[in-house]
Amino acid sequence: MIQIVPVKSKKELASFIDFPHELYKNDPNYVPELFIAQRDLLTTHPFHKHSSLQCFLAYDGDRIVGRIAAILNNNHNNFNKRNDGFWGFFDCINDQETANQLFAAATQWLKDRKVDQKIIGPVNFSTNEACGLLIEGFDSAPFLMMTYNAPYYAQLIERAGYSKQIDLIAWHWDGDNYDDKSVRLLNALHERLKRNNIIIRKVNLKNFKEEAAKLREVYNSAWDKNSGFVPLTDDEFDYLAKDLKLILDPDFVLVAEQNGKLIGFGLALPNYNEIFQKIKKGRLFPTGIFKLLLNRRKIKSLRIYALGVVDGYRKMGIEACLYGGIIKEYKRKGLLHAEAGWTLENNTMINEAIMAIKGDPYKKYRIYEKDI
Template sequence: MLEIKEVTNKKYLKEFVSLPLKLYKKDSFYASPLIKDMMEHLTDKNPFFKRAKAKFFIAYKDGKPAGRVAATVNYAHLEFHNDSVGFFGLFECINDKEVANALFDKARKFLLKNNLKIMRGPMNLSTNEECGFLYEGFDTPSMIMIPYNPPYYNELSEAYGMKKVKDLFCFIVDVPEKLPVKIDRVAQFAEKQGIKTRTVKLKNLKEELYAFMEVYNEAWRENWGFIPITKEEIDYMAEKLKPVAIPELVIVAEKDAEPVGFFGAIPDFNEVLRRLKGRLTPLSIIKALYYRKKIQSIRLLLFGVKSNFRHKGVESIMIREAFRGAVRHGFKKCEFSWILEDNYDTINLTQIVGAKKYKTLRIYERRID
């Protein structure tokens, strides 16, 4: 009574994308992405697929959709890391080990056919997007682009023989009217060294995000799971962020007019998405316009400082300016996420501003050869 079907047309793709709406129907914490946007995201319109390929599978139990999974061969990852790792992601499933194992098997076989030896995930679709299963912190909803799932997803993964490979942390802090003295003192030191900050111009967001690309591709290249971002991916990202970005929360740090740091926070649009249930109708558009004005929280989404400028106050000056903007806009909370469990410099920075770890995301892997 269990059947796995590959997504081969638009009808199945819509079923694949819509499946979580049924699984989380009674869960008030779940925020569905817009169905239309997600369907486009999983097609060649997404520049991710210029450097990767994927298969999508739906599980049916007793004729009803019971789960889904994506299996991804990421050529950009393989070129950079040369580690024979393939990925699973977009995993959703009823609490049924048989269904989960069948889905994992489909992903494993696809990766094996592509001569890969390790299956890692979840990645939706790469480390530049949503990563991990929520492992700790189920008592509050997840912010924008942070995974949300039932606790049993971790049990299903471990029952399939997967082991933890990396934890990702999320930290939360009340937006302070006044930052700690240390932050302000270090920010002033950075200013004396010629570090300047500016906010971005939304009308030129693509070009502005090229500064982030330059900083990110230099600052993160030694980090676990890093994959360089391309200009096409930045253009695609800009189109997605432009409707929700606020200039005062996106800060570029410069020295002699060259970008050395980037801080990009966005409002937690999940506060709106939880009310839209994945669909834009005339009524839901009115809802979205109304509730976006009531968003209380922001999430630090883009962050990096070039290696030669770390520990020189660049981080502090960007935080100072962004938090000033957050106060002006009336935001109450800020999430720093996600942060690798062994990225001690950034973790220490969150401690200085008084943030507390409140969620953990877990990435798993197992050998499949």
């Protein structure tokens, strides 16, 4: 008999974080999340200052067989004028009854908090964090900060009454199989932008705090029309920036600036999942930290994490300069793979731009919804 238990203790939280390791122990494409990062996300992340969640574990006797988190994101509802709830951190054995009970527990928790419109997932807080269920592209490991799950999850979710809200696309380049037109035209594009007092430069890590504040303004402006978007608070962006600073390569962080004002940026990250995949159960200590430190320079793939330009400056060539600059560094450093993602399926402008440089839409993720 399946029993659903709300997570309350540190021990239960550790079991919640660790459950996927057992579930995917025989899956060669599974990448464990770092335990410290997941623990902090679920307990001390600035999200908890304005919103709330409850984690649940499913037990079959003494054995954990599933997990889910019910999420009430007040900032999302206030910004989008909605009264929706979310679920995330969903993992489950291939058993419909277990999945149904997990969804029921999450739904009841949200109903108790007066949510009365839709329940949406999988979303681990918001679309600013990990989100979407992998529905195509199970033959390779996920890139950094992208989700992964078994193919049967879609059936569990759909049989529980959920239907598609929107799909997200991840794009891939292999080796030098890309169109380098934006690289060849970089000098000409830069000169054209200079006539409008627009320059493209690398991020200044020595003045990172001030740079991050400007990047936050661009981020919250450039993405605000995207489906399900919610602006990051100052604390949330600072939290994200602090984490990213530990792993970013300044050669892959480019900003567009006009008369000292940031109007766009492109951010690509070394794919640390190449290393995390080898760190057992996501534990950096005692030995995982050495794998991280010794192998960080051996990373051969890159994830284009974010690229955006504020309204009023689009289609001027800034996007091409940002992509071109990232491709140029990718080529110079001899990297072997790159991923851009995700993008919304209905973002025609950015998707056509990616296809123009021969991006391959190799993975697809889905966000589901259901009336409560």
